[in-house]
Amino acid sequence: MGLTIGVDIGGTKIAAGVVDEEGSILETCKVPTPRTPEGVVDAIADAVRTVSTGHDIEAVGIGAAGYVDDKRATVLFAPNINWRHEALKDKVEQRVGLPVVVENDANAAAWGEYRFGAGQGHDDVVCITLGTGLGGGIIIGGKLHRGRFGVAAEFGHIRVVPDGLLCGCGSQGCWEQYASGRALVRYAKQRANATPENAQVLLGLGDGTPEGIQGKHISDAARQGDPVAIDSFRELARWAGAGLADLASLFDPSAFIVGGGVSDEGDLVLDPIRKSFRRWLVGNQWRPHAQVLAAQLGGKAGLVGAADLARQG
Ligand SMILES: [Zn+2]
Numbered sequence: 001m002g003l004t005i006g007v008d009i010g011g012t013k014i015a016a017g018v019v020d021e022e023g024s025i026l027e028t029c030k031v032p033t034p035r036t037p038e039g040v041v042d043a044i045a046d047a048v049r050t051v052s053t054g055h056d057i058e059a060v061g062i063g064a065a066g067y068v069d070d071k072r073a074t075v076l077f078a079p080n081i082n083w084r085h086e087a088l089k090d091k092v093e094q095r096v097g098l099p100v101v102v103e104n105d106a107n108a109a110a111w112g113e114y115r116f117g118a119g120q121g122h123d124d125v126v127c128i129t130l131g132t133g134l135g136g137g138i139i140i141g142g143k144l145h146r147g148r149f150g151v152a153a154e155f156g157h158i159r160v161v162p163d164g165l166l167c168g169c170g171s172q173g174c175w176e177q178y179a180s181g182r183a184l185v186r187y188a189k190q191r192a193n194a195t196p197e198n199a200q201v202l203l204g205l206g207d208g209t210p211e212g213i214q215g216k217h218i219s220d221a222a223r224q225g226d227p228v229a230i231d232s233f234r235e236l237a238r239w240a241g242a243g244l245a246d247l248a249s250l251f252d253p254s255a256f257i258v259g260g261g262v263s264d265e266g267d268l269v270l271d272p273i274r275k276s277f278r279r280w281l282v283g284n285q286w287r288p289h290a291q292v293l294a295a296q297l298g299g300k301a302g303l304v305g306a307a308d309l310a311r312q313g
């Protein structure tokens with residue numbers, strides 16, 4: 001059998017799914033994300049009980065956005081839910097009567113892609129997730145690298161611009177201020193303001209003002225050839241690719257996997273990322289190049305990865 005449950009805690013919904021050893025999701029359920037920490041624990045337990053009915057479940061893996069300790073038990077700090085040293089493993093175990101592990105959500109997504117998605121066939125993989133912010137995950141020699149204290153691979157807050165843009169984390173010039181979905185929208189608004197004549201399609205998809213531009217408008221406009229939308233993706237890709245070149249200096253993986261909503265655009269964004277990566281890769285003429293691949297599992301990577309990490313104990 002070998003069935004486990006993966007749980008993905010999102011900002012608006014909590015998803016739970018029964019996952020088999022091949023990474024296939026057999027059943028899922030979704031519940032709204034409650035506002036209070038205790039409410040979230042109850043909602044996770046309810047979702048796990050609902051989805052496990054009729055299945056023989058071995059363990060539960062929870063992917064949580066935040067710093068998770070090295071014992072995979074406690075969320076030390078979460079930016080979006082008010083968790084401070086939250087003993088999530090113990091609380092959920094008491095409610096569902098199954099072994100529980102807690103993983104950082106970006107680590108869980110990286111593991112999902114490594115095992116069942118774009119990373120198959122590679123042993124050394126570095127993932128970045130370009131969502132609202134920028135998340136990361138590292139697999140070295142077939143193992144998830146969590147770091148001594150469990151909080152490795154927080155790439156989004158590497159400072160890439162001294163005295164740069166203020167970040168939500170309190171620092172300045174963090175990578176996610178330049179390479180993320182939020183950064184993409186900022187680029188588009190700036191460019192549409194400066195040269196509205198080059199953003200006719202983009203502006204037409206929203207309310208006609210630069211302030212009304214949303215991420216989905218930029219994707220649609222880029223596919224229709226809107227110069228500002230295409231240039232905004234290129235700017236994002238320039239920063240993303242340069243960062244991957246730095247990560248190659250650190251980890252020397254055989255593949256980078258780019259996931260998150262921005263990567264849904266495929267080669268529209270992947271090709272300029274590859275170009276920038278080659279441009280900034282030190283000694284690029286004289287060394288092997290890691291592949292830069294689009295993630296394959298989409299929004300399911302975290303759930304599938306958390307379930308598989310629970311199976312590994
Ligand atoms: Zn930051």
